Amino acid sequence: MTENYDPAIQIAQKLESPSVASFVYHRQLTIEWGQCDPAGIVFNSRFFEFFDTSTWMLFDASLGVKPHQLAETFGVIGIPLVDARANFLKPVNFGDIIDIASRVAEFRRSSFDIEHLVTVGGELAVEGGETRVWAARDKANPDKIHAVTIPPDIIAHFSHG
Amino acid sequence: MTENYDPAIQIAQKLESPSVASFVYHRQLTIEWGQCDPAGIVFNSRFFEFFDTSTWMLFDASLGVKPHQLAETFGVIGIPLVDARANFLKPVNFGDIIDIASRVAEFRRSSFDIEHLVTVGGELAVEGGETRVWAARDKANPDKIHAVTIPPDIIAHFSHG
Amino acid sequence: MTENYDPAIQIAQKLESPSVASFVYHRQLTIEWGQCDPAGIVFNSRFFEFFDTSTWMLFDASLGVKPHQLAETFGVIGIPLVDARANFLKPVNFGDIIDIASRVAEFRRSSFDIEHLVTVGGELAVEGGETRVWAARDKANPDKIHAVTIPPDIIAHFSHG
Amino acid sequence: MTENYDPAIQIAQKLESPSVASFVYHRQLTIEWGQCDPAGIVFNSRFFEFFDTSTWMLFDASLGVKPHQLAETFGVIGIPLVDARANFLKPVNFGDIIDIASRVAEFRRSSFDIEHLVTVGGELAVEGGETRVWAARDKANPDKIHAVTIPPDIIAHFSHG
Numbered sequence: 001m002t003e004n005y006d007p008a009i010q011i012a013q014k015l016e017s018p019s020v021a022s023f024v025y026h027r028q029l030t031i032e033w034g035q036c037d038p039a040g041i042v043f044n045s046r047f048f049e050f051f052d053t054s055t056w057m058l059f060d061a062s063l064g065v066k067p068h069q070l071a072e073t074f075g076v077i078g079i080p081l082v083d084a085r086a087n088f089l090k091p092v093n094f095g096d097i098i099d100i101a102s103r104v105a106e107f108r109r110s111s112f113d114i115e116h117l118v119t120v121g122g123e124l125a126v127e128g129g130e131t132r133v134w135a136a137r138d139k140a141n142p143d144k145i146h147a148v149t150i151p152p153d154i155i156a157h158f159s160h161g
Numbered sequence: 162m163t164e165n166y167d168p169a170i171q172i173a174q175k176l177e178s179p180s181v182a183s184f185v186y187h188r189q190l191t192i193e194w195g196q197c198d199p200a201g202i203v204f205n206s207r208f209f210e211f212f213d214t215s216t217w218m219l220f221d222a223s224l225g226v227k228p229h230q231l232a233e234t235f236g237v238i239g240i241p242l243v244d245a246r247a248n249f250l251k252p253v254n255f256g257d258i259i260d261i262a263s264r265v266a267e268f269r270r271s272s273f274d275i276e277h278l279v280t281v282g283g284e285l286a287v288e289g290g291e292t293r294v295w296a297a298r299d300k301a302n303p304d305k306i307h308a309v310t311i312p313p314d315i316i317a318h319f320s321h322g
Numbered sequence: 323m324t325e326n327y328d329p330a331i332q333i334a335q336k337l338e339s340p341s342v343a344s345f346v347y348h349r350q351l352t353i354e355w356g357q358c359d360p361a362g363i364v365f366n367s368r369f370f371e372f373f374d375t376s377t378w379m380l381f382d383a384s385l386g387v388k389p390h391q392l393a394e395t396f397g398v399i400g401i402p403l404v405d406a407r408a409n410f411l412k413p414v415n416f417g418d419i420i421d422i423a424s425r426v427a428e429f430r431r432s433s434f435d436i437e438h439l440v441t442v443g444g445e446l447a448v449e450g451g452e453t454r455v456w457a458a459r460d461k462a463n464p465d466k467i468h469a470v471t472i473p474p475d476i477i478a479h480f481s482h483g
Numbered sequence: 484m485t486e487n488y489d490p491a492i493q494i495a496q497k498l499e500s501p502s503v504a505s506f507v508y509h510r511q512l513t514i515e516w517g518q519c520d521p522a523g524i525v526f527n528s529r530f531f532e533f534f535d536t537s538t539w540m541l542f543d544a545s546l547g548v549k550p551h552q553l554a555e556t557f558g559v560i561g562i563p564l565v566d567a568r569a570n571f572l573k574p575v576n577f578g579d580i581i582d583i584a585s586r587v588a589e590f591r592r593s594s595f596d597i598e599h600l601v602t603v604g605g606e607l608a609v610e611g612g613e614t615r616v617w618a619a620r621d622k623a624n625p626d627k628i629h630a631v632t633i634p635p636d637i638i639a640h641f642s643h644g
Contacts, residue, residue, distance in 0.1 A: 032375045033389065033520055034528060038577055040521040044213065044242050048206035053354045067355065068417030081205050085246035094521055095390030193536045194550065198355055199362040199416055206356060214515045228516065229578030255360055256551030366535065366564050370528035403527050407568035 022158050024103045025058040031096045041091040048084055051116045051128045054102040055079070058114070062157045074154070076136045077145055082111070083131035090125040092118070098125070107155045110134050110147035183319050185264045186219040192257045202252040209245055212277045212289045215263040216240070219275070223318045235315070237297045238306055243272070244292035251286040253279070259286070268316045271295050271308035345480050346425045347380040353418045363413040370406055373438045373450045376424040377401070380436070384479045396476070398458045399467055404433070405453035412447040414440070420447070429477045432456050432469035506641050507586040508541040514579045524574040531567055534599045534611045537585040538562070541597070545640045557637070559619045560628055565594070566614035573608040575601070581608070590638045593617050593630035 029050065037043040056067040065073045092098060098118050105115040116128035138144040190211065198204040217228040226234045253259060259279050266276040277289035299305040351372065359365040378389040387395045414420060420440050427437040438450035460466040512533065520526040539550035548556045575581060581601050588598040599611035621627040 032371070033378060034371045034374050034526045036521045037516055038519045038521060038523040039239070039241075043210075043517045044245055045206040045209035045517060048209055049204075049354070049356045052205065052356050056355060066417055068415070078200070080200075080252075081249055083246070083248050084205055085244070087244050088242055091241075093390070095388055193532070194359055194539060195365045195367060195532045195535050197360045199358045199360060201360040204356045210515070210517045213517050217516060227578055229576070254551070256549055361561070361563075365532075366567055367528040367531035370531055371526075374527065400522070402522075402574075403571055405568070405570050406527055407566070409566050410564055413563075 022103045022105070023058075023062055024101050025054065025061045026099055026101050027054060027057060029098050029100070031092060031094055031098065033094055036094045039091075041093055044086070044088065047086050047088075047118065047126055047128060050100055050118070051084065051086075051102075051114075051130055052081070054100050054116055055114050055130060055132070058102045058104070063154065074151075076134055076148070078135060079132040080135050080145075081130055081132050084129070086126055086128040088126050090120070090123065092120055092125050096120050104158045105129075107150060107158070110149055112150065183264045183266070184219075184223055185262050186215065186222045187260055187262050188215060188218060190259050190261070192253060192255055192259065194255055197255045200252075202254055205247065205249065208247050208249075208279065208287055208289060211261055211279070212245065212247075212263075212275075212291055213242070215261050215277055216275050216291060216293070219263045219265070224315065235312075237295055237309070239296060240293040241296050241306075242291055242293050245290070247287055247289040249287050251281070251284060253281055253286050257281050265319045266290070268311060268319070271310055273311065344425045344427070345380075345384055346423050347376065347383045348421055348423050349376060349379060351420050351422070353414060353416055353420065355416055358416045361413075363415055366408070366410065369408050369410075369440065369448055369450060372422055372440070373406065373408075373424075373436075373452055374403070376422050376438055377436050377452060377454070380424045380426070385476065396473075398456055398470070400457060401454040402457050402467075403452055403454050406451070408448055408450040410448055412442070412445060414442055414447050418442050426480050427451075429472060429480070432471055434472065505586045505588070506541075506545055507584050508537065508544045509582055509584050510537060510540060512581050512583070514575060514577055514581065516577055519577045522574075524576055527569070527571065530569050530571075530601065530609055530611060533583055533601070534567065534569075534585075534597075534613055535564070537583050537599055538597050538613060538615070541585045541587070546637065557634075559617055559631070561618060562615040563618050563628075564613055564615050567612070569609055569611040571609050573603070573606060575603055575608050579603050587641045588612075590633060590641070593632055595633065 031042055035042050035046045056070075059070060059079070060066055063070075070076075071078050098120055101117045101119070103115055105113040111131060111133045114130045114132065116126075116130070117124060118126035118128065133147040134150040135145050136148045138146055192203055196203050196207045217231075220231060220240070221227055224231075231237075232239050259281050262278045262280070264276055266274040272292060272294045275291045275293065277287075277291070278285060279287035279289065294308040295311045296306050297309045299307055353364055357364050357368045378392075381392060381401070382388055385392075392398070393400050420442055423439045423441070425437055427435040433453060433455045436452045436454065438448075438452070439446060440448035440450065455469040456472045457467050458470045460468055514525055518525050518529045539553075542553060542562070543549055546553075553559075554561050581603055584600045584602070586598055588596040594614060594616045597613045597615065599609075599613070600607060601609035601611065616630040617633045618628050619631045621629055
């Protein structure tokens with residue numbers, strides 16, 4: 001955040017011109033008492049729980065594979081998180097109904113970015129992002145884990161229409 | 162993260178050339194069973210809990226004011242978080258003893274950045290950051306909260322030596 | 323638990339002969355990665371989060387009042403928890419779909435017991451209980467909170483048919 | 484809780500006449516912002532996190548074995564929780580310094596009870612309890628887990644003096 005930061009411009013850019021036409025997974029949650037802090041708003045770490053689960057559900061919706069079967073289905077150890085970030089634009093309160101819209105913003109060779117937009121009543125409240133890798137055990141040395149090439153047919157499942 | 166991302170270079174830069182000579186607050190934690198996920202490593206949202214608490218403790222250590230007395234002591238409503246981020250470089254396991262080193266990386270007029278470096282056995286495992294604002298209620302309209310100028314004597318407490 | 327404890331008998335008693343014919347609120351959840359511990363099962367404290375939210379939702383479903391409006395609607399400060407307990411009969415795993423059935427097991431003058439039964443595929447996995455009070459501020463001394471008589475028309479909303 | 488429940492009598496009994504003279508493990512925590520709910524007090528599920536960790540630390544202090552080495556050191560899969568309970572006598576606030584006193588209240592053949600007393604400024608605030616089992620994999624059928632006899636020399640480590 002700089003002193004001249006204008007969230008409205010950023011939001012308009014996010015919503016109007018997604019850089020990749022990708023499948024968007026939506027889910028709705030009602031904010032619970034135990035997710036809020038003494039200010040009566042969602043404690044920041046809870047959003048990172050929401051994002052993690054939304055990513056698993058986005059993969060489930062795109063690939064048709066349940067989260068707990070992802071690893072064995074694709075011969076990976078999972079999709080470890082290497083970077084997480086959130087920009088808190090408006091407080092989210094106890095009892096608010098939020099919508100989380102999640103999509104893969106970019107696939108690279110062995111890593112990808114997920115974007116999570118949390119809205120309340122149509123207004124953007126939190127903008128989150130995750131970078132994850134497609135990771136497998138080294139065949140020669142099973143104690144080592146490394147990023148591997150994401151199969152093109154997996155990427156294809158995240159495209160629109 | 163890009164495909165050519167080299168964490169070693171970034172870490173060296175972080176540790177060797179801090180942009181501001183500021184007070185660093187350290188604390189040690191032993192990773193608990195309930196903080197770990199089925200992969201046996203700390204679940205990502207827990208680090209954001211650690212960062213939040215370390216920021217409160219950094220302010221306590223620098224200003225000599227307990228977290229729950231910060232708001233009334235300085236006539237603010239607190240130091241709301243507007244941005245949080247973490248870069249996960251190495252997994253942190255159940256039973257690991259971590260050191261969290263926290264400092265204000267930059268003060269601006271009404272906002273500031275906190276840097277949190279999590280190390281295990283001297284190696285950087287997670288690099289976190291928060292951007293917060295110094296916030297007060299609007300005198301004319303107490304329902305509104307806005308960022309206000311951080312008093313220079315508060316900033317002075319975070320300088321070295 | 324004693325060495326001769328037989329959960330099957332207890333469960334049969336619970337399911338077949340509820341002591342009070344009260345409204346039962348059901349909800350389904352899919353267990354998330356971040357809710358599980360290194361053994362791959364739900365970490366115990368998460369069930370107490372589930373119970374808390376189910377109680378709020380049971381009150382919402384019975385009274386038609388949203389959780390965040392409960393206090394002001396009824397002139398109370400809320401329904402503080404004075405006792406919580408859980409009996410873990412079977413592990414609940416990542417990806418499991420659970421049903422939580424919640425009901426008021428007993429209303430007393432100013433306190434009440436809620437029972438929460440967590441089942442997976444029809445089998446009882448966790449049996450939880452909460453004791454809460456109907457609490458208001460003292461009119462003479464607003465810093466004091468005490469249990470007050472639960473209005474009969476509120477209790478009536480929790481009866482069957 | 485009944486209407487005539489008198490916590491003062493119960494507390495006096497707990498503190499004055501422990502039924503077993505066992506090693507008591509103490510630790511102190513300062514309540515964090517993110518552990519509190521909109522009422523400004525510790526959210527109930529957090530106490531069950533505290534209890535779980537205190538149990539691991541009690542075992543560490545008594546046996547000299549780190550939590551993450553307990554399973555392999557003793558040939559068990561761990562000490563699974565079969566029952567947890569807490570009685571909330573006084574609210575615990577943001578910034579409060581709590582003391583958690585934990586001890587094994589009773590060892591049985593293959594299960595045991597742990598008692599956790601949370602005090603603030605010397606006053607009992609929460610009284611918690613856990614029942615756990617000493618559990619191992621079945622030698623004939625490694626998918627099955629069952630409670631096994633607790634070795635007497637392990638129990639001996641929890642005695643006083």
